[in-house]
Amino acid sequence: MYTKQKKADDSGKAMKELLKKLESKDEHFKDKDFPASDKSIGRAMRDVVWLRAKEFAEGGEEPKLFCDGIEPNDIRQGSLGDCYFLSSLSVLAEKPERIKELFCHHIPNKYGAYCVTMYCDGVRTDVLVDDYFPCDVQTRKPVFSHGNGPELWVLLLEKAYAKLHGSYMKIESGSAAAALSDLTGGPCFIGKVAEISDDEIWATLTLHDRLDHVMCCNVTDATDRDLEKEVGLIKKHAYALLDAREFRGNKLIHVRNPWGKTEWKGKWSDSDSASWTKEAKRALHYVDADDGSFWMAYEDWKKYFENFTVLILEDGWEFASEAITASSAVNYFTLTTKEQTDLFLTAHVPDSDVGSRLCILGVQKPYIALGGTKDSFMASSVVSTDRIRLPAGKFLVLFEIFKEHASKLPLKVALSSYATSDGITISSELDEAAQAASKVVTFSLPSYAKKYGECETCHTGLNPSHFTVKGKKYHKYCMQCYFCGDKLTNSVTFKDDHISCKDCATGKKKIEGEPAGAKLEAEMKKAREDLAKERVPKMPEIVAKHHQSEEERAKPVSAEEIDLKALCKEQKKAAKKVRQKITDADIRRVFSIVDVDGSGSVETKEIGDLIIVLGLPLSVLPKVKELQLQYVMEELDSDGSGEVDFKEFRYWFKHTDLKLFSKRMTSLEKSAVYFLSFVKGDKQEVSGEELKKLHAAIVEAKLTKESYEKFIKAIDGDNSGTVSFTEFIGWMDKQCRLSLFGK
Numbered sequence: 001m002y003t004k005q006k007k008a009d010d011s012g013k014a015m016k017e018l019l020k021k022l023e024s025k026d027e028h029f030k031d032k033d034f035p036a037s038d039k040s041i042g043r044a045m046r047d048v049v050w051l052r053a054k055e056f057a058e059g060g061e062e063p064k065l066f067c068d069g070i071e072p073n074d075i076r077q078g079s080l081g082d083c084y085f086l087s088s089l090s091v092l093a094e095k096p097e098r099i100k101e102l103f104c105h106h107i108p109n110k111y112g113a114y115c116v117t118m119y120c121d122g123v124r125t126d127v128l129v130d131d132y133f134p135c136d137v138q139t140r141k142p143v144f145s146h147g148n149g150p151e152l153w154v155l156l157l158e159k160a161y162a163k164l165h166g167s168y169m170k171i172e173s174g175s176a177a178a179a180l181s182d183l184t185g186g187p188c189f190i191g192k193v194a195e196i197s198d199d200e201i202w203a204t205l206t207l208h209d210r211l212d213h214v215m216c217c218n219v220t221d222a223t224d225r226d227l228e229k230e231v232g233l234i235k236k237h238a239y240a241l242l243d244a245r246e247f248r249g250n251k252l253i254h255v256r257n258p259w260g261k262t263e264w265k266g267k268w269s270d271s272d273s274a275s276w277t278k279e280a281k282r283a284l285h286y287v288d289a290d291d292g293s294f295w296m297a298y299e300d301w302k303k304y305f306e307n308f309t310v311l312i313l314e315d316g317w318e319f320a321s322e323a324i325t326a327s328s329a330v331n332y333f334t335l336t337t338k339e340q341t342d343l344f345l346t347a348h349v350p351d352s353d354v355g356s357r358l359c360i361l362g363v364q365k366p367y368i369a370l371g372g373t374k375d376s377f378m379a380s381s382v383v384s385t386d387r388i389r390l391p392a393g394k395f396l397v398l399f400e401i402f403k404e405h406a407s408k409l410p411l412k413v414a415l416s417s418y419a420t421s422d423g424i425t426i427s428s429e430l431d432e433a434a435q436a437a438s439k440v441v442t443f444s445l446p447s448y449a450k451k452y453g454e455c456e457t458c459h460t461g462l463n464p465s466h467f468t469v470k471g472k473k474y475h476k477y478c479m480q481c482y483f484c485g486d487k488l489t490n491s492v493t494f495k496d497d498h499i500s501c502k503d504c505a506t507g508k509k510k511i512e513g514e515p516a517g518a519k520l521e522a523e524m525k526k527a528r529e530d531l532a533k534e535r536v537p538k539m540p541e542i543v544a545k546h547h548q549s550e551e552e553r554a555k556p557v558s559a560e561e562i563d564l565k566a567l568c569k570e571q572k573k574a575a576k577k578v579r580q581k582i583t584d585a586d587i588r589r590v591f592s593i594v595d596v597d598g599s600g601s602v603e604t605k606e607i608g609d610l611i612i613v614l615g616l617p618l619s620v621l622p623k624v625k626e627l628q629l630q631y632v633m634e635e636l637d638s639d640g641s642g643e644v645d646f647k648e649f650r651y652w653f654k655h656t657d658l659k660l661f662s663k664r665m666t667s668l669e670k671s672a673v674y675f676l677s678f679v680k681g682d683k684q685e686v687s688g689e690e691l692k693k694l695h696a697a698i699v700e701a702k703l704t705k706e707s708y709e710k711f712i713k714a715i716d717g718d719n720s721g722t723v724s725f726t727e728f729i730g731w732m733d734k735q736c737r738l739s740l741f742g743k
Helices: 013-025 083-092 096-100 153-165 176-184 198-210 227-231 278-284 298-304 403-408 432-438 448-452 502-506 516-532 564-574 584-594 604-613 622-636 646-654 658-676 688-700 708-715 725-735
Strands: 002-004 048-052 113-118 125-130 132-136 188-192 214-219 238-247 250-256 293-297 305-311 318-326 330-337 341-348 355-362 369-372 382-384 388-390 393-401 411-419 425-427 467-469 472-474 493-495 498-500 601-603 643-645
Touching (some): 083 096, 083 176, 083 214, 113 153, 125 153, 176 188, 176 214, 176 382, 188 382, 198 214, 198 305, 198 646, 250 298, 293 298, 298 305, 318 330, 318 393, 341 355, 355 382, 393 403, 393 411, 393 432, 493 502, 498 502, 584 646, 622 646, 622 658, 643 646
Antiparallel strands (some): 002 318, 048 132, 214 238, 250 293, 318 411, 330 393, 330 425, 341 382, 341 388, 355 369, 493 498, 601 643
């Protein structure tokens, strides 16, 4: 059956029943399915004793599921070689709610029973575990992973993962892609550094970082050098990839070692004082500590890391899965959607040495290729398609096993969908149309149109098994007489530049009305148009409704009408920030309206569109509008890259009250008008005599008693001798408090 992701209030039924049973007997939970013995470890271990959490808690503290929040640095690796799993936890912990979602209950109980939700091999499973852990006999501390203080979430997740696989030893050495998929159900992608161009790698990393997706990376072992001693990196070790950004012409990567220590020693390391200027420290949030987190140059990262993994997680997306059996090298299934949706389709293969690939095709002619995995077969336990947009309807899924691995058939596989809407089903039962399609179609991708060209009949992309007749290319299933529609096999001729059967070409067969080929072309054109339709994003309800009217905007205020003293009060009040209770999904909807190309960032020229989408006021005067947008851009663009990515926008949006910011934009308009009244010519900054006049106006308004020299020092932040609009606003925000008005 097709299994839809359960809602939070439906999960943990087994946990509730267990707690009820334990409460009635007033006894501590001991997991018989994963006992406190060498069997659960996977081998005999000397000097190990199994202890309850409260028996090894520091200072006799009561164990807690979470303690002082959830942070990546809470994770400490023990003697188990599962760095790939702990790195996966580390990047998930960047957003605490992702870790909390793994637990059915967040309140500890005196019975030592816990329930963890995982998606092992594409199947949603609630895993019950007790609070017994293998500990060192002498130190009485856990020998495997541990947290920071009395918190248990790291130990419990590692134990639940070990239980799903049979023992702790069975989770030694693994794939970050498999771990991330098992933990979240989301689609994963693996990039091999040696097989991808530099530009493509950098574009991939920065795109997924902007979209706030989860990433890990692995150090190569293809060297005899002692990398840990030489450069501070651990061979065959998995690291969390936290950030990829360009700063002042330097491409930089931010990673974390799950050990919580042992860091990179080269350029941009914590100790590289030459690279870490004050500006760099501020922009990149520099911390000098042996906490396992460090920056490094992109060129160095490519030299030492052999691959990277990307996990797609989106708020509000639905997970569902279907257990299937791959009985042959090529397998066909139907996928049905109730409404237009974006989705990723993932094959969870139990044997990571088996190569496989996926694609989705239209179930009716012209069997349009809608998307899939890479062209080549991937030997991985998790194989995901690209993001595919499908209208409501039925489609054909092709799952193919590399023919050299056919000896391992049949295989029990799970197909999971991760989509913007629910109501998606996958079935191994094929209706008449799907059966007909399965007899003729082969693996195909949208990119094939560029690679192999288009079919002369249906004008859609060809695949490697196409036919070529007199220089013209056709799908196998499109080889039919243009005039009568009969299928062509061996005897092919041409009439009026169309492929034809012999009878139609010689006139032996008379065709009345529209040729079959013309009808087919019309049908296929309509099919292509239907599949090309895209959803139009709806304007979010959260957008502010307090922007200026067109009449107000058409009458900008003049400098003579502005009371600088009142404006300073207004400016300071409008600058106040408050946290809003808005979800990431809401914010992404706003951002995506402007980010039309899906690049994950908004450039300076698009900031005006963003302000309009938010319903905030902009001046009709070009120079004033330019200064308004310049200031907003500098406020949002925290790293000075010239672009605002989703992370920066989300932080600003969550910390800004839109109603206050609307007043801020109006205040900025007045401030810009006032500021420009002192600007000479086409400049956008004040210097010389104009600056003296501005100082005189400020003194006249009794805003400050500073001398001119002190005023220049206070307002000219970069000591350039000129004052920009941003510096002027910054001075107003900082200096113009009520106390300066003598009240």
